[in-house]
Amino acid sequence: MIRHVVFLVLLVAGCRAEAPVPSRSVTDDLGRTLVLPDRMERIVTLAPSVTELVVAAGAGHLLVAVTDADDFPPEVDSLPRIQALPVNREAVVALAPDLVLASEQVNDPRDADALAELGIATWFVRVDSLSDVPRALRALGDLLGTAETARRTADSLEAIRTRLRSSLPSGRPPTVLVLIDDRTLFSFGAGSYVHEMVALAGGRSITADLETRAPRLSDEFVLTRAPEVIVGSLGDDYRIERLLEHHPTWTLVPAVRDRAVYSVPGDLLLRPGPRLFAGALLLREALGTGPVPGAGSGE
């Protein structure tokens, strides 16, 4: 009996010592170099946008936990939740993931340093533009062993973009104001992917030249720039009257006068992930700048 146990112990120890897990060296979007095992089996995401990217890359089955802010796609609903802001490090460690995936926009690299000390690697994803989405998908596919699915999704997103771009109507694009919130008028400033979404939809975003990343617009700005369409995450069943309640002078804004105010689900604007393309399709619909030839699902 004891001999068996000793044998078993030796066997296990031997396995550990003699067969090191095959590993590789990779670089994430922040330029951090990580040494990772070839095969990933357990991953944790620290931002909803990253979860969406992982699922779209075909690696949703590897997720063992997502953040408490995750709500898409539905298949992550049943997964355990961890607090992401600030990161609940204990919960991450307890899950023993092979890799933690974080977003440059949301997460703090110092959390990654702390997790690294605990032996857990963190890969940062950065999505600043629409073209970053297919690029991030392909990178995640390579990383997580789902390169084929990731490539297909990335290709189909790029095809949506091409279709949108090639079907742009001629003539002057309507001016568009994209709002995050209707009361305090937060919007998107220079460098945001939102302006590209608006352009693909056939419009021209009026906040593209504002230097702040999340500018807080004045009523005066909106009055003088006179947007012809207003789009925002304004909630379900949005009524134009509610906009006028907060901003009574906007009766003079062409978009309000022509009742061209549209509410789109906030996540399609705010989450730098695959659904931005669905957002662009929805914007095209709202702007009424012509149908997209052969448009498929944006998911």
Next chain:
Amino acid sequence: MRLRPSILVLAIAVPASLVAGLTLGSADVSASDVVSVLADRLAGRPPADPVNDAIVWSLRLPRVLLAFVVGAGLSVVGVAMQALVRNPLADPYVLGLSSGSTAGAALYFLGVVPLGALPAMSLPAAAFAGGLLTLVLVYAAARDGSSVPVTRLLLAGVAMSALMASLTSFLAFVSPDPNKLRAVLFWLLGSLSGASWTVLPGPAIVLAVVFLALLGLARPLDALLLGEDPARSLGIPVERMKHVLIALAALLTGTLVAYSGAIGFVGLIVPHAVRSLTGVSHLRVLPTAFVGGGLFLVWSDILARGVLPGQDLPVGIVTALAGVPFFLLLLRRNRRPFA
């Protein structure tokens, strides 16, 4: 008479600031356009350019006026509070009004206020109720029989402020909606962007009432500066005076904070700056603080509207940014101990 030159300065500064407030802003509206808008309005003609008219008449004018009202109000309340507690660090928020109002606003924004209780509960109403509730708790904690010891009042105010601030932080932290979070933050820093003609009358009327009442109390306020016992020996009903001052301060501060958020620093530095110019007599301090505080906030708001193109900064950021250097300079120049 030391007051004469300052009256002259103010007589020029007030209209000049009004003009500046109407002309400067995130949109480019020339001075002649401003004049034509005003001329059209005063003559009852339809506006030549509706957009300019909306910017100057419906956005900027009520906003400049609200800035003046809020600045004037916070300053006179600051004067009264500093006299009440005889502490140079006192400001209108020292009894927890601002943090209470903010907590009320946060509760409202984040949809936690039981709306069944007050069906038409608006944001200002929620903020006002929060501020008032806090003050009542502070008062109840500090009260000792029929008297209200000032030290206890201050300590209770500081403690309740901390409690309410952590309540706000907690609400913000657990809020699932980042948009509402931004709204709370913006409100926390104070802003005049909600100004409109319909908002203006309430704060203006309350300001007028409280200001006149404080002017009427100028002599007892002077006496209070000497200390409670000397004031009592001069025949001032000190305890009743305290109750009246707390009520007046609560009414005005609560109203102002409800509409503009917790704009900091005006009510602390303007009274000191004014005293260094006029001396301590409240008959002179109160009117000067009224006008000085109003002008200070008008100009702070002009900066807040103009610093970033197309954008609206929370004015609370500007008041400290612009006010502190000026205040430190005054502090250095004036060797006389403050308050």
